[in-house]
Amino acid sequence: MSGRIDHSESDAVATESRSDAVLTCRDLTVEFHMDRGTSTVLNGLDIDVERNEIIGVVGESGSGKSMFASALLDAVVDPGVTSGTITYRPTDGREVDVLELSDDRLRQLRWEEISMVFQGALSSFNPTLTLRGHFAETLEAHDYDVEDGMERTRELLADLYLDPDRVLDSYPHELSGGMKQRALIALSLVLEPEVLVMDEPTAALDLLMQRSIVSLLDDLRDKYDLTMVFITHDLPLVTKLADRIGVLYAFELAEVGRTEEILRSPTHPYTRALLNSTPDIDSPLEEMRPIEGSAPDPVNVPSGCPYHQRCPISTEDCATVKPPMEPVTETHDVACHHRDRADEIELTAEVDG
Numbered sequence: 003m004s005g006r007i008d009h010s011e012s013d014a015v016a017t018e019s020r021s022d023a024v025l026t027c028r029d030l031t032v033e034f035h036m037d038r039g040t041s042t043v044l045n046g047l048d049i050d051v052e053r054n055e056i057i058g059v060v061g062e063s064g065s066g067k068s069m070f071a072s073a074l075l076d077a078v079v080d081p082g083v084t085s086g087t088i089t090y091r092p093t094d095g096r097e098v099d100v101l102e103l104s105d106d107r108l109r110q111l112r113w114e115e116i117s118m119v120f121q122g123a124l125s126s127f128n129p130t131l132t133l134r135g136h137f138a139e140t141l142e143a144h145d146y147d148v149e150d151g152m153e154r155t156r157e158l159l160a161d162l163y164l165d166p167d168r169v170l171d172s173y174p175h176e177l178s179g180g181m182k183q184r185a186l187i188a189l190s191l192v193l194e195p196e197v198l199v200m201d202e203p204t205a206a207l208d209l210l211m212q213r214s215i216v217s218l219l220d221d222l223r224d225k226y227d228l229t230m231v232f233i234t235h236d237l238p239l240v241t242k243l244a245d246r247i248g249v250l251y252a253f254e255l256a257e258v259g260r261t262e263e264i265l266r267s268p269t270h271p272y273t274r275a276l277l278n279s280t281p282d283i284d285s286p287l288e289e290m291r292p293i294e295g296s297a298p299d300p301v302n303v304p305s306g307c308p309y310h311q312r313c314p315i316s317t318e319d320c321a322t323v324k325p326p327m328e329p330v331t332e333t334h335d336v337a338c339h340h341r342d343r344a345d346e347i348e349l350t351a352e353v354d355g
Contacts, residue, residue, distance in 0.1 A: 024197055024229050025051035025074065025116075029086035032069050032078050041300040043069045045253040046086070048327065051197070053091075056223055056230040058244030058261070060237050060276070064297050066253035067233045068121065071201040074231065075112050076100050090116065092196060113144055117195035119186055121202040126186055127174035133185055134170040137192055144193055151192060158188035161225065162218055180211040184218070191226065199231045204239065212236075216243045237280055241265060246333075249273045252298050252308035255327065259334030267344075269336040271313045274347045307339065314347060315340050 032044035044066045051057055061067055072078045074088060088100040092115060103111060112118070120126055127136060134152075141151035156166040162184040169177065169185055177185065183203065190198060200219075204212040220243055223230060234240050240247060247264045249257040249272065257270040268274045275293045295312040298304055304311055310320035319339055327337045338344075 022052050023050040024053040024091055025231075026089040026091075027051075027074075027086065028089075030070075030073055030088060031085045032066075032073050033083050033085075034081055035083070036301075039301045042303065043082075043253055043300050044073060045303070047255055049248060049255060049258065051229060051231060052246075054223070054227055054229055055245045056219070056232055056243055058240030058247045059231065059233045059250060060235065060240055060247060061250035062276075062293070062297055063235060065250040067235070067250055068201050069253075070250070071118065071199050071231070071233050074100075074199050075116055075118055076103070076108055077112070077118075090197075110144070113140065113195065114193045115195055116197040116199065117190040117193065119190050119198065119200040119203045121205060127182065129174055132171060132173055133177075136189060137170070140189060140192060146193065154194070155188065155192055158191055159185070161222060162188055164188070180207055180215070183207060183211075183215060187215075187219075187222075191222070191228075194226075196227075197229045197231070199233070201233045202235070203232070204234070204236075212239055213242070219243060237276055249276065252303055253300060254308060255337065256309065257334075257336045257338075258327075259330070259336075263331065263334045267330070267334070268349070269330050269334070269341045269344045270309075270338045271315060271340075271344070271347055272309045274344065274349060275312075278348075278350050307337070315343050 027047050027049050030044060030047040031042065034041040034043065047070065059067055059070060069078065073084050076084060076088070078084050084101060086101070090098040090100055090111070092098070098111070100108070100111065127133075131139070137152065137155045138148055141148045155170070159166040159169055164181060164184055169181065174182060187203070204215050207215070216239060219230065219232075222228060232240055232244060241261055244261050246259060247261050248255055249264070249270065251272045257264065257268070257273045264273065268277055279293050293312065298308060298311075304321070305324070306322045307313070307316070307320045307325050310316040313320065317339070323339070325337045325339045327335050328341070329335050330341060
């Protein structure tokens, strides 16, 4: 099936290129200007998303994860202002500056090239439409052949272990939460996007269904050559799926690396704190260590390292000098003045990758 994307409009080209990255973000920032001051809810992110990888983005509630998801599609709602650059590189060799696209071109890109599974499948469907109506409406809105598109729909639903006949003839309220979430994933893939951004896609599901969907996503990545950005607060869940993990704290990246490196040698104190606060049914309750203190207000993020007020190894420099993101290995970067002292923070939790 082929859509009708009009590429006659010239796509803006970013100055920095990386051949193996399908998405490149540089100085990605989102701000809301309010009466009480400017609220910075994403602060200067530099990150590459490699083609055909699954990258997990984790952090506490309020760390900027959902804002990062919206920013990737230039979908931050008013009065939010997104700045920096997001360069999308499809397989045809173009370089597209996402933040410079016209409204029409952006609408095409959001579903046909970069798609998103929003948080909360329960509220993502129109209750007056059958699932068949949702798929047909999406195909028609993007000038796709509906008959061909419905063939792909049936294949996607079957890949997600759903009965196409039953699901397509059902209204949303007639499906369970897990079925709705899988149908939403199928809907996000029906226009054959190259990149799938998922914002807390399993948050409302039970543990068994979460694990099932994670396994299905891994299969879908292989079958459809997908790149996925998987955003979640659930660190153990994402380690089962992601090739790399990016750790967000206070609207900035604290650490990025291959999943096995993040689990084996976490270098940022916040990453270690996240791991230590992870529930483990095999460990005594007293070994689980909640992170003391609270994340900063986006209007009043502290100077220096944003984590220094909660960090057990912080020094005076941490309070005044912002640490740059620097390499630990070729595939592992961290923003911490004391990355050589990470072992001073004992790891009490064990998370399997």
